[in-house]
Each structure stands twice: as C-alpha cells, then as structure tokens.
Amino acid sequence: MFSAARLSVLRQARTQLRCTQPTAILHHSALTRLLSTLAVLEQREGKLNVASLAAVTAGGKVGGSVTAFIAGSGVKAAADEAAKVKGLEKIIYVENGAYDKGLPENFAPLLVENIKKGGFTHILAAHSAFGKNLMPRIAALLDTQQISDITAIESEDTFVRPIYAGNAILTVQSLDSTKVITVRGTAFPIPETEGGSTAIEEGVDPKAECPTEWVSEDLAKSDRPDLGSADKVVSGGRGLKSKEEFDRLMPPLADALGAAIGASRAAVDSGFADNSLQVGQTGKNVAPQLYLCAGISGAIQHLAGMKDSKVIAAINKDPDAPIFQVADVGLVGDLFDKVPELTEKLKSQ
Amino acid sequence: MSGLRILVPVKRVIDYAVKPRVNRAQTAVETASVKHSMNPFDELSIEEAVRLRERKLPVEEIVAFTAGPPKAQDILRTAMAMGADKGIHVQLDEKDASQQLEPLGVAKLLKKVVQEQKSNLVILGKQSIDDDAGQTGQMLAGLLDWPQATQASKVDIEGDVVTVTREVDGGVETLKTKLPMVITTDLRLNEPRYASLPNIMKAKKKPLEKKTLRDYEEKFGARLKTIKVTEPPPRKGGVKVEDVDGMISKLKELGAL
Numbered sequence: 016m017f018s019a020a021r022l023s024v025l026r027q028a029r030t031q032l033r034c035t036q037p038t039a040i041l042h043h044s045a046l047t048r049l050l051s052t053l054a055v056l057e058q059r060e061g062k063l064n065v066a067s068l069a070a071v072t073a074g075g076k077v078g079g080s081v082t083a084f085i086a087g088s089g090v091k092a093a094a095d096e097a098a099k100v101k102g103l104e105k106i107i108y109v110e111n112g113a114y115d116k117g118l119p120e121n122f123a124p125l126l127v128e129n130i131k132k133g134g135f136t137h138i139l140a141a142h143s144a145f146g147k148n149l150m151p152r153i154a155a156l157l158d159t160q161q162i163s164d165i166t167a168i169e170s171e172d173t174f175v176r177p178i179y180a181g182n183a184i185l186t187v188q189s190l191d192s193t194k195v196i197t198v199r200g201t202a203f204p205i206p207e208t209e210g211g212s213t214a215i216e217e218g219v220d221p222k223a224e225c226p227t228e229w230v231s232e233d234l235a236k237s238d239r240p241d242l243g244s245a246d247k248v249v250s251g252g253r254g255l256k257s258k259e260e261f262d263r264l265m266p267p268l269a270d271a272l273g274a275a276i277g278a279s280r281a282a283v284d285s286g287f288a289d290n291s292l293q294v295g296q297t298g299k300n301v302a303p304q305l306y307l308c309a310g311i312s313g314a315i316q317h318l319a320g321m322k323d324s325k326v327i328a329a330i331n332k333d334p335d336a337p338i339f340q341v342a343d344v345g346l347v348g349d350l351f352d353k354v355p356e357l358t359e360k361l362k363s364q
Numbered sequence: 365m366s367g368l369r370i371l372v373p374v375k376r377v378i379d380y381a382v383k384p385r386v387n388r389a390q391t392a393v394e395t396a397s398v399k400h401s402m403n404p405f406d407e408l409s410i411e412e413a414v415r416l417r418e419r420k421l422p423v424e425e426i427v428a429f430t431a432g433p434p435k436a437q438d439i440l441r442t443a444m445a446m447g448a449d450k451g452i453h454v455q456l457d458e459k460d461a462s463q464q465l466e467p468l469g470v471a472k473l474l475k476k477v478v479q480e481q482k483s484n485l486v487i488l489g490k491q492s493i494d495d496d497a498g499q500t501g502q503m504l505a506g507l508l509d510w511p512q513a514t515q516a517s518k519v520d521i522e523g524d525v526v527t528v529t530r531e532v533d534g535g536v537e538t539l540k541t542k543l544p545m546v547i548t549t550d551l552r553l554n555e556p557r558y559a560s561l562p563n564i565m566k567a568k569k570k571p572l573e574k575k576t577l578r579d580y581e582e583k584f585g586a587r588l589k590t591i592k593v594t595e596p597p598p599r600k601g602g603v604k605v606e607d608v609d610g611m612i613s614k615l616k617e618l619g620a621l
Contacts (some may be wrong), residue, residue, distance in 0.1 A: 356608045361612070
C-alpha cells in the first residue's frame with residue numbers, strides 16, 4: 016500500500032518535473048490568449064468610418080485577439096463592411112438609433128456593459144473627436160487611467176505618447192488591469208479592408224437614458240481628401256493676409272497637387288479659413304507624405320500638428336522663420352508670387 | 365432652477381510660448397526656473413463663467429479651483445482677478461510621489477469639490493498643454509453621471525437648459541442638455557480678458573481656501589509609471605532653394621511629388 020502510494024507520488028513529481036518546460040510555454044501562450052482588445056469603431060449614417068480602423072491596427076500590436084465594436088442604426092451594413100477588415104477575430108454590433116451620434120452619456124454605459132461581458136483587457140479607439148469625447152468617460156466608469164493619443168506600443172502595458180505639444184516623448188507603463196487608450200491615426204496605418212471574413216454577433220444593449228439631445232451639425236463640405244488622412248497637405252498662415260487671398264491662392268495649389276487644405280491657428284483666428292482646417296496642438300495632427308506651407312512662421316503649437324510629415328516644404332519671406340528649421344525644402348520669397356508660380360508649374364507637369 | 369454655481373478648475377503649466385526641455389535624467393520635462401502660467405484653455409473657462417454672469421444669468425458663485433504646488437496659488441489669484449469669487453487650492457507636495465495627480469485622480473478630487481460646493485456647472489479646459497491628455501472633464505462627468513459637452517465653442521443657458529456648440533472633426537455640432545453638467549472649452553469659445561490692476565488688487569482680498577489631499581477621503585494614487593521622457597527625434601536640416609523650379613525638383617528628388 017505504502018510503497019504504491021509513494022510510487023504514485025513519485026511518478027506525479029516526475030511527471031511534473033518533465034512538464035516544467037512545456038508548462039512554461041503553455042503559461043506564456045495562456046497569457047497571450049488572455050489579452051484581448053476591443054477596438055471601438057465609428058460610423059456615420061450606417062457607413063464605417065475607415066479612419067477609426069487605426070484602433071484595429073493598434074490592437075494587433077498589443078498581441079492577443081482583436082474584437083471590433085460598432086453601434087448605431089442600420090449598423091449591420093457597417094459591421095459587414097468591417098467584417099472584411101483583416102486582423103479581426105469578431106465584430107460586436109449594437110443596432111439602436113440612440114447611438115447614432117456617439118453621445119457619451121449613453122454610449123459609455125453601452126460600451127462598459129460590452130467590455131465587462133467580453134472581459135477585454137485593452138479598449139482602443141482613434142484619437143478623434145468621437146474617441147476624445149467618449150473614452151475618458153469610459154475610463155472613469157472602469158476606474159482606470161486612460162492613455163491618450165499613443166504613437167507606439169512597446170508591450171501590452173507600455174505605450175509611447177507625445178506630451179508638451181510633441182516637444183517631449185513619454186514612455187509610460189500602465190498599472191491598471193484594463194487599459195483604455197486612444198491612438199493617433201497617423202501613427203497606425205489602417206489595416207487591409209478586404210479579404211477578411213470575421214464573425215459578427217450582436218452585443219448587449221443596456222439602453223441607458225441619455226439626457227443630451229443632438230440638435231444639428233454643420234460640417235465643412237469639400238471634395239478634397241480628408242485633412243487627417245491626406246497624402247499631401249497644403250497649408251496657409253497669417254502671411255496670406257485675408258480670406259480672399261487664402262481662397263484665391265490655396266485651393267488651386269491644393270488641386271494641382273491633389274492635396275487637402277490646412278491652416279495655422281493664426282489664419283483660422285483671423286477668419287481666413289474654417290476652424291476644422293486648423294493644424295496644430297489644438298487642431299488636427301497630420302503626417303502626410305508632403306506638407307507644403309506658405310506664410311506660416313512655425314510656432315510650437317503648429318509644429319506639434321505637422322512635424323511628423325515625411326517631407327516638409329515651406330515658403331516664407333522671413334529667412335529666420337522657425338519653420339525653416341524643420342522644413343526639408345525652404346524657399347525664401349513672397350508667397351503672393353511664389354504660390355501662383357508653383358501652382359502653374361505643377362499644373363503644367 | 366436655482367442659481368448657477370460654477371466650478372472652474374485651473375492648472376498651472378509651463379507657459380505656452382516656452383519650448384520645453386527634457387531633463388538630463390530623462391525622467392521629466394525641466395520645470396525649475398521656467399516661466400509658468402495658467403493653462404490657456406482654463407483662461408477660457410474662467411472667461412466663460414464670468415461672461416455668463418455678465419449676461420445677467422443667475423450666477424450665484426464662481427469658484428476657481430486648483431490642485432498643485434504652493435506656487436499654483438498665483439493662477440488662482442489670476443482667476444479671481446478675472447472675476448472668480450473665491451479660490452480653493454489643494455496644495456500638493458511635488459516631491460511626494462503619492463501626490464502626483466493624474467486626470468483620473470483630479471476627476472475624483474473634483475467630484476468631491478463639486479459635492480462640497482454644490483456646483484451645478486463645471487467648466488474645464490479641453491486639455492492641459494503639458495500632458496495633452498484631454499481627459500479630466502469627461503472623467504468627471506462620468507463619475508458624477510452628468511451630461512458633458514466637450515470642445516465647446518458656444519454656450520447658451522436658459523433656465524436649466526444648456527445649448528452647446530462643439531468643435532468636432534470636419535465642423536461643429538450642437539447639443540442640448542440639462543444642468544447639472546460638465547463643459548470643456550475650445551479655443552474658439554471666447555477671448556479671455558486681461559485682469560486690470562484694480563481687479564488684481566481686489567483679487568488679493570477674495571477668499572482663498574487652502575486644503576490638502578488629506579481633506580478628501582479618496583485614493584488618488586497614480587496608475588501610470590513614467591518609464592522615460594525623451595526629446596523627439598530631430599528633423600534633419602533641410603535645404604533652402606533659390607526658386608520655384610528648385611523647390612519642384614528638390615521635392616521630386618525627395619519623392620514627395
């Protein structure tokens with residue numbers, strides 16, 4: 016009896032010893048399996064906002080599985096569209112018109128319910144107007160400290176983000192069990208939107224009351240590429256002197272290049288251009304292949320929004336303008352001569 | 365509705381015109397002997413609160429609040445010189461790691477202050493220009509379960525109905541909601557006034573309550589650990605070209621055209 020028991024104990028111990036190596040590997044993969052990201056997607060009138068897929072790309076870098084979430088009326092179509100995106104394990108959708116405008120008062124409880132149900136470790140969204148408005152509210156409801164506008168992922172708990180208008184880069188480790196994160200779109204290219212076939216399932220809808228009513232919107236209409244994701248951006252500043260000159264010089268240059276139009280805060284504040292065109296710390300962050308600016312001095316706040324551009328070209332009459340310190344190509348001259356000339360020469364190519 | 369009791373949280377940050385430098389140990393940005401001032405978005409918050417009073421809305425009280433080192437008192441005085449009625453200063457010991465507040469900690473602290481001051485409107489800046497997080501207002505609204513309107517460029521209040529125009533991607537949107545609520549300010553909201561000398565003198569006599577974190581029963585501990593702070597990679601020095609042709613050929617050479 017005794018010896019048999021001892022033998023079995025011994026056998027067990029030996030088996031465990033033998034298992035040490037494989038167990039360690041198992042443990043590691045179990046950990047990876049435990050990581051699961053929820054990428055919050057955006058939609059507009061039932062159409063997927065492709066820019067919001069940056070959250071999926073970022074989710075892929077966390078490791079573990081990536082599930083996408085989308086809510087609104089007629090959102091099944093957008094979910095089907097998202098199902099073709101590569102790198103997704105599942106799509107959760109909630110069909111309810113109450114979520115159309117992304118109002119955080121009911122969208123946050125909706126997400127929190129779905130996050131709790133799915134046991135997600137990472138909640139990611141684009142650092143867009145929608146993400147900026149919604150995600151901190153979710154973080155507070157989950158009692159976790161959000162990490163905003165990340166530009167890189169070092170590991171599942173360590174992230175990189177710019178601070179002080181991009182004048183310093185912070186690497187930060189989150190000690191929270193759930194990580195709520197917004198990602199900078201220009202730092203995470205959108206994934207392939209064809210070829211995937213992801214399972215779609217309906218999420219839970221807590222139907223929280225929303226004390227806020229969406230009244231109206233006024234969006235700048237334009238056939239030009241979207242400023243945030245354009246390959247090329249031409250941008251004008253105070254040097255353009257008036258709205259008339261801005262409208263006379265910048266659109267033809269943008270058209271000649273197939274570029275989006277941006278503006279400095281000075282140009283926006285002086286009424287030359289719409290608020291939505293502002294590039295900088297308090298406006299949009301852009302990182303196009305080409306950022307061509309005219310009449311922009313290059314204040315810290317402006318540089319914050321564009322200095323990750325691949326190539327920066329600047330036209331300014333002040334040879335000491337700070338913009339020339341970051342510009343790959345600088346032309347000192349009067350923009351009222353140089354911009355039309357450039358436009359003509361680009362067109363004739 | 366009873367009167368508006370407005371809470372305006374403000375933050376002392378490195379002046380917006382100063383180019384921040386990373387310290388040698390790469391642990392933070394150098395703040396010693398650097399000019400500090402009120403976060404620009406917070407000036408807009410104070411200005412908006414004061415304008416609500418000037419628009420003859422029933423503003424009972426405008427309370428300016430800050431949590432920060434002893435020197436943060438200065439920006440509370442500035443806020444009071446602009447028109448806030450009183451200031452509350454939660455003094456933080458910057459050397460004590462447990463007193464380094466993150467947005468979630470600030471939001472939790474503000475929730476307590478809102479309850480204590482019976483505030484029904486909190487106006488915050490949309491982000492502070494040092495950590496650029498842009499979270500505190502939304503977190504506070506979430507903790508209080510109040511409506512929120514972020515990045516406001518226009519605020520109208522009638523009775524307890526608030527109509528806010530928000531800056532969103534591609535334009536603006538308008539929301540209607542009810543007090544109590546949280547608003548965060550965008551640059552377009554207003555043009556902050558300069559405090560006049562008589563008002564600066566008057567502000568010195570306005571009440572300023574001093575508190576510490578111990579006065580609030582809550583855990584504010586940090587959830588994030590700074591691994592390092594570095595300078596962004598410098599851009600390689602570019603070239604200056606003589607004329608438009610030079611610009612075009614250089615852009616082609618760089619593959620941008």
